[in-house]
Amino acid sequence: MPIRGMLTFMGAENPFDEAKFVIVGVPFDRTTTYRSGTRFAPTAIRETTWNFENNNFEHGVTMDDIPVHDAGDLFEEGTVDEMVESVYEEANKIVSAGKFPIFMGGEHSITPPVVRAFRDISVITIDAHFDYRDSYQGLKNSHGCAHRRIVDHVGVGNAFAFGIRSMSAEEDANSGLYADAFRIHKEGCEKVFEEMLSKLKRKPVYLSLDIDGIDPAYAPGTGTPEPFGLTPWDVRYIINRLADRLVGFDVVEVSPPYDNGNTSVLAARMIREVIAVKWKAMKGKK
Ligand code: MN
Ligand code: MN
Secondary structure, eight states, X not given: OEEOOSOOOTTOBSOXXXXXXXXXXXXXXXXXXXXXXXXXXXXXHHHHHTTSOSEXXXXXXXXXXXXXEEEEEXXXXXXXHHHHHHHHHHHHHHXXXXXXXXXXXXXXXXXXXXXXTOSSOEEEEEOSBOOOOSOBTTBTTSGXXXXXXXXXXXXXXXXXXXXXXXXXXXXXXXXXXXXXXXXXXXXXXXXXXXXXXXXXSOSOEEEEEEXXXXXXXXXXXXXXXXXXXXXXXXXXXXXXXXXXXXXXXXXXXXXXXXXXXXXXXXXXXXXXXXXXXXXXXXXXXX
């Protein structure tokens, strides 16, 4: 069971039963390899949301119109395997209730158990790193294996990683789908994204945003920064392009101790973007 803190995500004070969107924080960073601190992200992201207007004028929706529930944080003092199981249970509760889950890491190891709560979906991860090792430092549930664990669940033809610019030879030799940042820069985000999207066999898409997929100039507050990244506009394009196909979202790897404040704001703004475009798509179907 998540624990409700003092501060909620702005506009997310609706009861669980009435909500279409459910936000959960997972302040877990135990497998982080370089510099830790993502456990502080859910609180930092929530704090920044109070800086925004509750109106998304460009989408014609306000947060007041949208039923969002902030469930609080999953309090996890155990091992990574215990964290994974409690995230799975929580995600399962949200998905079986027909609601749209939004998870805030913590590190990327929180994503595979959220994905496991779904059947017959595709998954797109935005990341500087492929996260495609079978295990890392003896851990199958390391944040360096996130995309690999996702592919274990959905199958190799139903997932791709986008924005990659760091991978080991071992990961490159495996058969996973990815689009690297060098090609995206050369050919353009929209063109490469369309090409990758056409490879996916299943229409519903879960999107996982590892914040280090965005260039460290825009998102310095992260554990493993990697130059030559995507821009916030690229990620905004992807969210809007997917819109009605989206079934769930997470943002991971924000590390407040290394932030100047802008990374938490960017993460919060991407969550707001997902809620706005998905809500518009839900309303259009009614
Ligand atoms: Mn990652
Ligand atoms: Mn990464």
